[in-house]
């Protein structure tokens with residue numbers, strides 16, 4: 633049995649595009665070694681991240697992520713056992729898209745279900761990467 637989690641956190645003040653690229657590079661490298669998959673969506677001032685993989689690897693990685701000073705106020709909004717992966721093609725996809733960011737805010741504020749956000753991220757990744765990766769440069773990360 634696998635485990636899938638989704639958390640939403642607040643990006644540390646002054647998080648830059650450069651910092652984001654570093655986070656993703658590390659995540660992709662480490663996740664590939666552990667056979668973890670998922671997506672990191674970035675909204676104004678927040679991160680929403682899905683991680684899926686073995687119980688042990690998701691647990692260990694989440695603990696590491698929770699101790700990272702590049703973000704804070706981490707809220708676990710979904711934690712489910714599963715037999716199948718949703719993001720199996722991605723060790724960690726970086727997704728910057730306005731609607732995803734707004735949905736992440738709504739999930740965080742309990743105005744929408746966590747599964748709505750996951751469905752949205754899955755649908756986005758099924759589209760052309762040019763569509764969901766082009767927002768990075770224009771995004772103001774600080775809230």
Ligand SMILES: Cc1cc2nc3c(=O)[nH]c(=O)nc-3n(C[C@H](O)[C@H](O)[C@H](O)COP(=O)(O)O)c2cc1C
Pocket residue numbers: 655658659660662663672679681683693696697698699700702703724
């Ligand atoms: C928003 C965010 C998402 C992250 N996602 C991952 C991830 O998916 N996998 C991972 O190994 N590290 C991830 N990291 C980085 C970890 O927090 C940690 O810095 C990294 O794994 C290196 O840990 P180590 O120095 O203890 O080896 C993330 C960090 C942040 C701020």
